[in-house]
Amino acid sequence: MSRPPVECPICHDSMEPDQRLLEHLLEAHTKRELARFTAVEAQAFEDEDLSD
């Protein structure tokens, strides 16, 4: 059985089977990008709560 490829939530690159998403995030993206992404994610969760 093969698991579906993990996709980077920021650039949507598919990870290689032996590549960890965390390693990709740290290598390919700056801390600023990561911070902005997590801020967007937090906002999305807030929006979800409001629509409930």
Ligand SMILES: [Zn+2]
């Ligand atoms: Zn990426």
